[in-house]
Amino acid sequence: MTNNRERLFAASDVVEAGGWRAELRNDEIADISYGGIPVLRGIRAVVRDRDWQTLVPVVRAVERLPAGEGTRLVLDIEFDGFGCQYNAALSIVFSADSLVVVFEGESPADFQSNRIGLVVLHRPDDAGRDVLIGGRSGDLTPSRFPVEISPHQPFQNVASMQWQRDGVDFNLAFTGDVFETEDQRNWTDASFKTYSRPLALPFPMDVPAGSRVSQSVTLTASTGQEPQPETSRVGDLAITSDVVSVVPALSMPVASTLEPQAESGVLQGVESVLVELVAGAPKVAELAKQAAEQAKALQVPLDVRISAETPGQVPGLLQLVPTRNVARLGVFHSTSHVTEPDLWKALKSAADEAGLTTSLIAGARSHFTELNRNAHLLPSDAEALVYSITPQMHATEVPHLVESLPMQRLTARNALRISGGRPLHVGPVTLKPRFNAVSTSGGLDGTAEASCDPLQAEPFAAAWMLGSIAALSIPGIRSISYFEATGPCGISSSTGLTPAGNILSSIAAQRGRNILGTQGSRRGLVLYPVQAEDGIALYAANLTANRKTESVQLPDGTSTDLVLEPWTAIFQHIPVERRTT
Structure with a gap:
């Protein structure tokens, strides 16, 4: 409980110097503004292992010093996790018209990494904003932050960025490496991210003991007049008689830990029980059996998602479930995580042979990212599309989890654009990733049990889930699947439904009703x-x-x-x- 409370009520330190204002949240310089004008979502240092897992930053000491008419912060940071360690010093200098962040890192031992250094998080409302990209050779290229979620890097070979907001000119300058920008809205992060070590370079990279990394980011503001921040009137809170959508069907996955549904924790009102059958996973037959029993007890059908390496594995996995009680059936490649043509053909053949007339769905079993990048692979005869959501691909802090909610709606609108009018089934939606979709060494590939967020049983999970349901309740979303039935990732236990379980059960009973x-x-x-x-x-x-x-x-x-x-x-x-x- 202590760790949960520390996350939910994490301390932050407001820093104001010159025209700048920011919050220091552990190692992150967050919500940076100038003269009241929002400028950046944040700047922070990251260390990621060979499987793109983010080492946890622990700030061992913070020193606050005067710097002329400004302020200098010096952070001593230790990054730890996944069998890796890294040490760094972060210097942050706020002055009249500039903010300078310097990263100096050193590895205490050999390890492999995909990224070490500074990242800049641009605000999601920069979408559509003009920006001038400066290259390493000094060239300047007019560009624009994408409005629709970009499947690939919108800016590459970045040495500087210039843009204007509310009459103020802002400039970012990078040193220490070649930087590029990706659209983190793909993973429901509320940001565009400019980072170093371009993805075109080989990874993972060897990081010998004693090796050092030195980088800097300089943000400057210039204006000939007083900044004029935009103001918006929030207005009184009101519910109108307008109908904006209908309540989608809600479902839940069977517990990956094979824990039985407790009598006191039975969830009513769900539309289906989702089960993911991964070829080669341990106890996959037992998982299929438990899902079938749970669906029978709740008198609802199954939503079956098959993950296979080869077409030949598809019929055997399908035989594990009672085909007479399947509402939806989808197939995905275990490595690419999307519906590939040969697997789709195998699924249709196996369904025909089993006499199945259920809805066949396609898409990605992982993030919207894979759906967005592989739209060209998706079968045109799939009746609906699917993708999953987790807010913790890049960050675990609670503010990042909350900020992901409006981005969930944005991914849904983009997925509906890709679907061409076909409905969407979103999920599973989970607090932590079910598996590592970008692992380079095997890692959590869907055959290992996923870790669960300790906040799962807390009221926070219910509040966050309600925010997610509200974000995803738009026309075209047919169903949403949340968390798991039981166990550490579940919405029920031997003592009854969790706060999230109670909210989900209540809203599930409203299926098809109008949302005002x-x-x-x-x-x-x-x-x-x-x-x-x-x-x-x-x-x-x-x-x-x-x-x-x-x-x-x-x-x-x-x-x-x-x-x-x-x-x-x-x-x-x-x-x-x-x-x-």
Whole structure:
């Protein structure tokens, strides 16, 4: 519980110097602004192992010093995890019109890494913004941050970047390596990321003991007038009578740990039980059997996802499930994680031979990234597309998890563009990755048990899931699958449903009902109003570390009060006499 509380209520240190303002969150310089104008999502140092796993940064000491009329911070950081260690010093100097970050790192032992050094996280609302890219040879190339999620790097060979926001010219200069930019919205991160060691170079790279890395990033601002930050009026909170979508079907995967469903933890209202059958995985037959038993107990069909290396493995995996009770059936390559043509052909043949008339789906069993990069491979005769979501591909801090929620809606809109009108089945949606989709050494390839986030059983998981459901409840989303049925990654246990389980069960019962519109906004507040037969079923979540008390105007002109504790989700029933018809 201590670790959970430290994550949910993590301390931050506000730094203000010159025109700059930023928050120091552990090792990250976050939410950087100048003269009240938002500039960058953040700057931080990262160390990633040969499987792209991010070593955990621990700040051993912070020294705060005067620097002329500005401020200098010096951080002593130790990176640790996955059998690797790395040491670094981070110097951050805030002055009148510049912010300079210098990274000096040294390896205490031999290891292999795919990336070491500074990364700059650009704001997601930079999408569509013009930017001038400076190359290593001094050339300047006009470009633009992509609006649609870019499957590949929009900027390469980056030595500098220049752009304008609210009348201020900003410039970034990089030293120590060749940098490039990727669209992290592919993984639901709320950022574009400029990083070093281009992906075109071989990886992993050997990092000998005693080897050093030195890099810097310099951010400058210049203006001939006072900055004029944009202001926006949030307005009163209100629920309107407009219908914006319908509640999608909700489902859950069977427990990967093969833990039985407890009597007190039975979840009602779900549309299906999802099971992933990976060729060569241990106990795959037992997993299929438990999924079938769970689906029978809940009187719902199975959603079967097959992962195979070769077409010949597909029929055998399909035989593990009762085909008479399969609602959807999909197939993916165990390494590329997408539906490849030969596997699709094998799936159709096996389904025909089994007399199956179920819905055949295609897409990616991993992130939206793989769907976006391999859209050309997807079969045109698939009835629907699918991809999964996890907010912790790159960062585990709670602010990053919360910021991923609007990006989930963006991936869904982009996936619907790729689908060409076909519906989407999103999931599994999990707090931590089910497997390492980019491992170079085998790693978690889907055959090993995935690790689970300790926040899974906390009210936070319910609040975050409600934010996810709200983000993904748009026309074209047919179903969403969350977490697992039981176990450490589950929504139920021997003592009953978790907070997430209670919210999921309640919303699952609203399937197909109209979702009403909302007006106004508050940071970290999620409103999900559903038009029920006898009134409004109002779900709300507080995704902040502070208690919230809000008044929400209803369609008939009256109002209802909400009181939400930090990191919690609630349900409130509003009777029909208080709702306009």
